[in-house]
Amino acid sequence: MESVRLPQELTALGVETREDATFAQLTTLRVGGPIGLLVDCPTRESVFGAVEALASAQVPTIYLGGGSNLVAADQGWAGAVLRVTSEGLSSTLDSDGGLVLADAGIGWDELVAFTVESGLGGLECLSGIPGNAGASVKQNIGAYGAQLSDCLEAAELWNWSTGERRWATAESLRLGYRSSAIRHEECVVVLGLRLRLASDGLSAPIRYRELAAAVGVREGERAPVQDVRKAVLALRAGKGMLLDADDHDTWSTGSFFVNPVLALPEAERLFPSERRPERMPWYPDSGSVKLSAAWLIEQAGFAKGFPGEGAPVRLSTKHTLAITNRGTGTAADVVELAKQVRAGVLETFGVLLEPEPILLGVSL
Numbered sequence: 001m002e003s004v005r006l007p008q009e010l011t012a013l014g015v016e017t018r019e020d021a022t023f024a025q026l027t028t029l030r031v032g033g034p035i036g037l038l039v040d041c042p043t044r045e046s047v048f049g050a051v052e053a054l055a056s057a058q059v060p061t062i063y064l065g066g067g068s069n070l071v072a073a074d075q076g077w078a079g080a081v082l083r084v085t086s087e088g089l090s091s092t093l094d095s096d097g098g099l100v101l102a103d104a105g106i107g108w109d110e111l112v113a114f115t116v117e118s119g120l121g122g123l124e125c126l127s128g129i130p131g132n133a134g135a136s137v138k139q140n141i142g143a144y145g146a147q148l149s150d151c152l153e154a155a156e157l158w159n160w161s162t163g164e165r166r167w168a169t170a171e172s173l174r175l176g177y178r179s180s181a182i183r184h185e186e187c188v189v190v191l192g193l194r195l196r197l198a199s200d201g202l203s204a205p206i207r208y209r210e211l212a213a214a215v216g217v218r219e220g221e222r223a224p225v226q227d228v229r230k231a232v233l234a235l236r237a238g239k240g241m242l243l244d245a246d247d248h249d250t251w252s253t254g255s256f257f258v259n260p261v262l263a264l265p266e267a268e269r270l271f272p273s274e275r276r277p278e279r280m281p282w283y284p285d286s287g288s289v290k291l292s293a294a295w296l297i298e299q300a301g302f303a304k305g306f307p308g309e310g311a312p313v314r315l316s317t318k319h320t321l322a323i324t325n326r327g328t329g330t331a332a333d334v335v336e337l338a339k340q341v342r343a344g345v346l347e348t349f350g351v352l353l354e355p356e357p358i359l360l361g362v363s364l
């Protein structure tokens with residue numbers, strides 16, 4: 001890549017650039033090669049200016065948040081990587097409850113902690129998810145029976161190819177299971193979120209059995225937001241789903257595969273009820289069935305920690321869904337293990353697992 005000079009005015013807007021960054025330094029999986037130019041933009045104006053300058057210099061540009069849902073190739077990316085780093089966060093109360101405005105660059109868990117400390121309910125089940133607020137919209141993050149779409153009112157988007165900047169309603173974003181209308185829209189930058197929360201100090205109804213038991217309530221009941229956050233963080237830590245630099249089980253992208261959702265007839269063909277193992281997770285929902293990717297992986301012969309000690313990349317020793325870097329792993333190692341697991345599940349069950357993270361310069 002030819003060296004790129006961003007216009008001097010952008011420095012005045014606080015844009016910071018680096019030419020020595022790597023994806024291994026900026027992602028939670030800690031793999032991936034050099035980045036041509038890292039551009040950090042702390043304000044909306046600096047995002048607009050930087051993207052326009054990069055586009056007119058014909059520098060291919062991608063966006064990065066906390067790097068917790070990305071597998072980048074060992075050869076890296078010769079173009080620019082832009083981060084929206086604005087961290088504004090505020091809340092107000094009105095007759096409908098709490099309204100929270102968050103900039104894209106705020107850490108997701110900081111945002112959740114802020115709402116919980118403010119006694120606002122709705123996001124507590126999403127405690128401990130790494131990454132930034134901006135990226136949360138892309139895959140409609142979810143955990144413990146809750147998802148972003150339960151509380152998102154609108155997201156502020158800027159489409160740099162058309163210049164359009166607008167607040168898109170949650171409905172227009174078509175938020176689904178780990179999906180949204182902008183999941184693969186590379187021209188769309190998320191600048192901020194508007195969230196609607198309850199203001200009575202209680203959580204949303206708890207819809208996840210393990211969490212309800214940990215909090216000491218029945219499924220469907222509400223509980224103090226602080227108690228739910230505490231329980232979620234403890235459950236996540238036990239599964240290696242809370243970032244911890246000293247624990248290689250957390251050097252991952254979280255779940256590597258999404259839970260497969262099959263049309264009911266297809267699911268029944270592959271798993272006829274008379275032969276379906278009694279304990280097989282099976283979640284029917286209007287004409288389709290969601291299966292558990294972790295269960296399929298384990299039953300296909302890939303135990304926690306596969307392929308064993310000494311391997312640079314292994315399944316987490318706490319959860320079969322996470323592919324983890326043990327310290328010296330590369331993107332090529334990650335892809336190799338992912339391919340092996342995927343082929344094993346396909347051969348055993350006839351189900352093709354789809355990756356959850358965004359793949360940059362690598363494919364399965």
Ligand SMILES: Cc1cc2nc3c(=O)[nH]c(=O)nc-3n(C[C@H](O)[C@H](O)[C@H](O)COP(=O)(O)OP(=O)(O)OC[C@H]3O[C@@H](n4cnc5c(N)ncnc54)[C@H](O)[C@@H]3O)c2cc1C
Pocket residue numbers: 028062063064065066067068069070084104129130131132133134135136137138139140141142143188189190191240241242243250252253254255358
């Ligand atoms: C230990 C661990 C546990 C996890 N647990 C969960 C979980 O429980 N539930 C869940 O849903 N996810 C989970 N994840 C996945 C991940 O944390 C989420 O997907 C998170 O929202 C990614 O945010 P990020 O800022 O790190 O995104 P990145 O990885 O930086 O980027 C992901 C994608 O979003 C794009 N992007 C980033 N910022 C912007 C922006 N401002 N505008 C436009 N595009 C942008 C990037 O270009 C990329 O395509 C987990 C990950 C880890 C490592």
